Amino acid sequence: QVQLVESGGGSVEAGGSLRLSCTSSDSRPTIYCMAFFRQAPGKQREAVANLHNLGTIWYANSVMGRFAISGDIARGTIFLQMNSLKPEDTGMYYCAARSTYGCSSMDYGFHYWGQGAQVTVSL
Secondary structure, eight states: OOOEEEEOOEEEETTOOEEEEEEEOSSOOOOOEEEEEEEOTTSOOEEEEEEETTSOEEEOGGGTTTEEEEEEGGGTEEEEEEOSOOGGGOEEEEEEEEOSSSOOSSGGGOSEEBOOEEEEEEO
């Protein structure tokens, strides 16, 4: 079983920055992809960015150019640098890990989830 822990959420004004971190437990199967998802109140969970262990990166159009994902998949650690934050970025941000080959922008493509970190952006 993989345990994922997010940290770094908080409240900022529009235009500000936050950095999310996600670390995994020492005991884990091979992880092929890690990602951040978010869920705003009353909305479905959506993918924000993912990182494959071969180095490929994907971003949602809504965060392209503002967010940057990085990390070391082999160590089970990823980061999400969020710049130029907007009120519509507000939500609970979740870290996810996939233990089968490949990567995905769909939540059902991931096997392990963190507890979430709240991000609130105000005008």
